[in-house]
Amino acid sequence: MKHKPLIDIFALGGTIAMSADPGASEGVKPILSADDLISAIPGITDIADIRTKQVANVGSANLSYQDIAKLITMAKDSDADGFVVTQGTDTMEETSFLAGLYWPISKPLVFTGAMRNPSSPGADGPANLSDAIRVAASDKSGVYLVMNGEIHDPCRVRKSHTSNLSAFRSDGGELGVITESEAHFNQSLSRFAVLDLPKELPPVAHMMCVFDQDPLILDGFVKAGFKGLVVEAFGGGHVSEAWHDALASLAHDMPVILSARPGGGRVLKKTYGYKGAEIGLIEAGLVPSGRLNGMKARLLLQTALAAGLNWRQLFKEYADLW
Template sequence: MDLPKLAIAALGGTVSMQSLQSGEGVVPSVSGEALLNTVPELKTLAQLTVETLGLLPGASLDFEYLLSVLCWANFQINQGAAGVIIVQGTDTLEESATFFDYLWDHDEPLVLTGAMRSAAQAGADGPANLLDAGRVALAQSSRGRGAQVVIHGQIHRANAVRKVDSMALHAFASPVTGPAGVLMEGVVRYLQPSVARQVLPLPQTTNQTIALLEASLSADSLLLENVVELGYDGLVIAGFGAGHVSAHWAKVIETIARHIPVIIATRTGCGSTARSTYGFEGSEIDLQRKGAVMAGFTCPRKARILLWLLVGCRQQEHLASYLDQTG
């Protein structure tokens, strides 16, 4: 019986890092092929195609680079791959997963993983995460679920997962919903059913820019006031609590919303923005009247990705409906 085909792209990140000089910090240097050699069991599960598409820290990835990775992944599916794995840095793992999920139009799984410990550290978690990612990518129950993050024995939906700790091994969680599934004794077990997804077309432009600003106590509005003049095509505000800003910021936002789309999210890290609870100036009711759109459960960083894609494919008028799908 022929083994299924599995494609793996290595982009870099902690999983690929080791120190090149004694006393210096670790840097990306381990190829995908070398990483795969640390997981011999994976070779017994599938016919593997492994390519090192880059050796970059997660913080240096950008949207155009991810579009090239998506092109590679689409090609692998068209060549008969049963699933695709992307290995990258965890600093931007939740954002990359969201980016891919909005554009992944295949039933075949797209699985992202990485590591919190470098390849040189004792107890490096990269090999275990890669093996788990392979099991999830090959599981029939993973089909139709879009892009997912597999790490630390858990499976997370792209739109739910967040990095919640800077350096801990258990750095990822899905606030509110919990993980979509787990791996137990090497078996993929989903705890949640798959959900309907609406995939965006590829962006026609990639030069659009979306600003992300965070509300904070007694914050000035100098940057906010200049967002339109600086040429931004959209704005996301990480607001207080359930999606609030100061009365002064609210006045500025009203002017901005006449020119570009404005999303108000919550900076809290968990929960949804409100829609009809608070009525003071700068509250969610006030901001919606001023032309802003509430993000719901979508975090500020993921709201920025959605708006960048919508502007790029000229569908920003559908912004509210896409945000409704995620909360």
């Protein structure tokens, strides 16, 4: 008889765990437990032995580095064959990416959630969780994000819609799909060097460029205690002339990462030569993030600073992983 894999479910809350609160007049809240989520999937225990662990029960905007560090530590101490994290989709592209930087074991860790809460017609939570369990029960080690029948690389995935079931899209396409209850992979997962978990991450600011914004908004980052800045610039890595001067000055005092505001493609390095374009910004000390978007570039810089690594070299290596 074939051995059934043992899967730990780490539940953090989010839409997948939300239902109407009897004491509230409207709206849903994260009140369902991990056991409630599993009970909504008929026959799932025929696929794997399931253990549930309620780590938190909040909207994902309330999650922190400490929550991710806690579940990674729990996984290290577990005898399970694979792991699934259920959480809100608002920050899942960031938490899954962060977990990938610290994932220390050769087993699958799969993030999933829901775009529609359990009381909505066509709620997608049970199907997403079932798919995630199947990926976690595979022999594909590493960290994944599974939504809407698709398997995504946390490095490349982005939530691109507020409510559609197909909200998650990856730059370069998904890693694979779940078809007829089986996981099929057509791309390889990006691999990072695994770092040791620090007690905390240093504060790094994230700023998106918008039309005709005064660079005065950049003043005070150093005094406020930030240890670095990620700038999501226009196009392939462009800012105004006034912002060029402000960022060049700031780069003397802290690490400044140059990211791109569009949802796909990489930061340019040598195409545009006018003041405010990527050539001058890189010469002024800004470091391009490659195809990592601003949100993930911020997390990578935080992990580099926390570990005391050469952050310039780290971005040079990681920005060209795919």
